Amino acid sequence: MKSSIPSFCCRCSSGLRSTATRSRRYASTSAPPPSASPKSRWLGLAVVSAAAAGAGAYIRSQSPSSGTLNQETFTKYSLVSREPVSATSSLFTLRPRYHSDGNYEVYEDAWRIGVWSVMFKQPQLQIGRDYTPLPTTAATSLSVDEENEGYLRFFIRKDPFGEVSRYLHSLEVGADIEMRGPQIECVIPEETQEILFIAGGTGIAPALQAGYSLLNRTTKENRPRIHILWASRLKADCVGGESDTAKALVPSRSWFSGWLGSSQSSASNPPAVAAVSQSQNSSLVVRELEALKSQYPGQITVDYYLDEENRFIGKNDLSKFIKSTDPTEDPQKRKLILVSGPEGFISYMAGPKVWAQGQELQGPLQGMIKELDLKDWAVWKL
Template identity: 45%
Template sequence: MSWIRPVLLRPRAGLLIVFAASIPVGAQIRKWTSPAESESSSLNPHTFTPYTIVSKEPVSSTSSIFTLRHNTARAEPDDLKDVWKKAVWSIQVKQPQLQIARAYTPLPPTTPAGSETEDDYGNLRLLIRKEHNGEVSTFLHRLPEGSAVEIRGPNIELEIPDDVREVVFLAGGTGIAPAMQVAHALAARPETRMHILWASRRKEDCMGAKSDSSDVIKPGRLSGWRSLFGLEEPVVIEDYRGEDTQPGRIVRELEALREQSKSSSGNGLSVDYFVDEEKSFIKPGHVSKLLQPATLQPRSLKGTRLLLVSGPEGFIEYWAGRKLWADGREVQGPLGGVLSQLDLKGWRVWKL
């Protein structure tokens, strides 16, 4: 047997499979950790599998959606469909020259939950930002369409409890991808409610977006005098010329998820947008309001309530405290940051 150089995972770049005791992992998802199962599947968590970049769609000056397809056009196993319904998961993409891997969270299918086709599950879509000094993201952005890449997974980061009733998701930057996975999974579940607070650095990332909450105001002189007189209006993210524009790709997909959730569950998804460039930031008050009983569903409805945080390391640390490494694995660590100072009675916090 030839010697194979191991692929290294940069700290906080490649996510390991770590679970909380309070949110057990189902047997169906655990099947992915079996080497015997991986041998017959095109995508498996043990070995890297060749995929082809079939398209690269720019969504901003720094980010693109990469669509990957298995080199043999082989459909993914049925178990992956169950993963879409039950879990937040990621895959690892290898940079072959440096022999390192980076974890990325696939975007959900664009077709409504429950009506996906084989193509929806056969393709993997990744929202990838070209990071400064990011070895893997720079490598991927340089590749033309038709190039081969190697991936492995899925890596399950969180199984969504069957009895979940409410989800508040704090997303920073490309941390919107796991939020969209959760929204897709909940769209087919009745009596659930989800609210996403998405913070972006640049307005180009969420062009044309409109927040659902009336107390999220577009910054600037107009919003200032309107707020003085109580004339609140949703945020409308404008383009570089200060003009309203059509929603960007990610915003359109969030709007589609919102419509799917309303039609299927009657409760649904709501999204608020915040932009650093516009001096609009998620504040503790925004989160506290969503945790109050009157904001979402009556507490008489039993079920799990999740408060999820995903995004850059600094974003997660600010809101929930730093994740830690123990015995070669990334673990949750103690709750810290802003959330540790809020009344979280009845809510489970999870850092993604």
């Protein structure tokens, strides 16, 4: 999402983008894309209710002059650390510049709803970009104090030609970063029982959020599940990750071999990152995923795909999760496919999102996912 910011403090100017984005996230449910089926309706309803929940979080976060994250004004954070994950990505840790008791509640509201982001400001160019806070898992380096102080962490890829990501990677520790939010990107409805999350690159950040939000709802009676398929360009991003289910797949290459598009199974090509044993050398993101797995055993699987090793997500990789439907399962238990990553990745998997009347809409379902027999799965492009 590219946005220019005419000014930063008043509701009428900086609020413009927030409003546009809010409607952008929800608009496609009121005007379903041609591909939308009745099964999409439950997602639509949930989105509407999330708009209300988001509004609640929004109202609670209105505290313009404080250090509390809010959707109207930019709040100052300090860069605590920037740890490289790979040659092109880093883990950023930020804390609010000024103490505020309100942040914990603002974050918690957002975590409960589903996937959320904040907008970072590039002050010289007056532009903003969206980034996805990582959840706090058992593997996190955040202490309880840091959590209480409102620290946030981000996995950010440096685009060599990108304005904001380059700017962020050029900042020294201690520098100020201004952000506003939270912006609800996707609601995970309460009745969701299973998520298939297809992530490309830094699209893993919303996948971690979705996993965190969904699995936090675990009770004795309710054991939701999430399957994450993560395609990376560089091994360093996912080093140490071992695929849980990709080992038995049948290979099939497609035309889109340039960017995460075709499928080649580990049957012919052993799991790319499986060779690297789990250790402290694992990438920070892999450690986060592993922490979720050990916290919720049996409820999360992760499969890794690597451009560098010609291992791409293919139709077979998706269909085995779609097919694994238990016919005795309660039809009220909803299933959701989420797709997140670079534009080309989303387009290839599910078709492009489209712009209409100043809003970004979901667009018709196309791409690889359309070729699957989706049954009762709903699809949402992030």
